[in-house]
Amino acid sequence: MNAIDLTPLYRSSIGFDRLGSLINHALATESTPNGYPPYSIEVLDENRYAITVAVAGFSQQELDIQVEKGVLTVRGNKNEKDERKYLYQGIANRSFERKFNLADYVEVSGADLSNGLLTIRLVKEIPEAMKPKTIAINQEGEVLEHDAGERNTRTNKVA
Known part of the structure; x- marks a missing residue:
C-alpha cells in the first residue's frame, strides 16, 4: 500500500494536519475487509x-x-x-x-x-467562534463593514 502525498494541500491550507493520518488509517482499515x-x-x-x-x-x-x-x-x-x-x-x-x-x-x-x-x-x-462574522475595515476615516454572508458593503462615516 502506498501512502498518499498531501504536500500540495499543506502548501495552501492550515489546520488539516489530521487529514493525512485519517486517510492512511482509512486505507489501512479497508485493506482488511470486514x-x-x-x-x-x-x-x-x-x-x-x-x-x-x-x-x-x-x-x-x-x-x-x-x-x-x-x-x-x-x-x-x-x-x-x-x-x-x-x-x-x-x-x-x-x-x-x-x-x-x-x-x-x-x-x-x-x-x-x-x-x-x-x-x-x-x-x-x-461553535459560535467558528461561524462567519462581520469584520470592520478602517480606511482613511471611514469604517467599511462587510458581512461574510452578504455581498453588499456598507459604509459608515467616522466623525
Missing part, C-alpha cells in the same frame, strides 16, 4: 446524521458505544456460549468492534435499539 456487522450512514439534513448498525441477536446490555478523540466505537460482546445445534447458522452471533472517524464538531446526540437495528444519532454543532 462486513460484519453491516451498517448504513444516513444524512438526515445539513447538520444531522445517523449510523444504523444491524445487531440482530444482541441485547442492549451486550452493546457498548464510546467516543474518544474523534473516533466513535461500537462494540458487541457475546460472552455466553450458544448450546443450540444448528444445521445452518446464517445469522452471525459473534462479538464485533466497528469504528467510525468523526469530523470536527460532530457529536453523538443519542442512540436507539429497535428491531435488531442500533441507530446512533449524530449532530454537527459548529
Whole structure:
C-alpha cells in the first residue's frame, strides 16, 4: 500500500494536519475487509446524521458505544456460549468492534435499539467562534463593514 502525498494541500491550507493520518488509517482499515456487522450512514439534513448498525441477536446490555478523540466505537460482546445445534447458522452471533472517524464538531446526540437495528444519532454543532462574522475595515476615516454572508458593503462615516 502506498501512502498518499498531501504536500500540495499543506502548501495552501492550515489546520488539516489530521487529514493525512485519517486517510492512511482509512486505507489501512479497508485493506482488511470486514462486513460484519453491516451498517448504513444516513444524512438526515445539513447538520444531522445517523449510523444504523444491524445487531440482530444482541441485547442492549451486550452493546457498548464510546467516543474518544474523534473516533466513535461500537462494540458487541457475546460472552455466553450458544448450546443450540444448528444445521445452518446464517445469522452471525459473534462479538464485533466497528469504528467510525468523526469530523470536527460532530457529536453523538443519542442512540436507539429497535428491531435488531442500533441507530446512533449524530449532530454537527459548529461553535459560535467558528461561524462567519462581520469584520470592520478602517480606511482613511471611514469604517467599511462587510458581512461574510452578504455581498453588499456598507459604509459608515467616522466623525
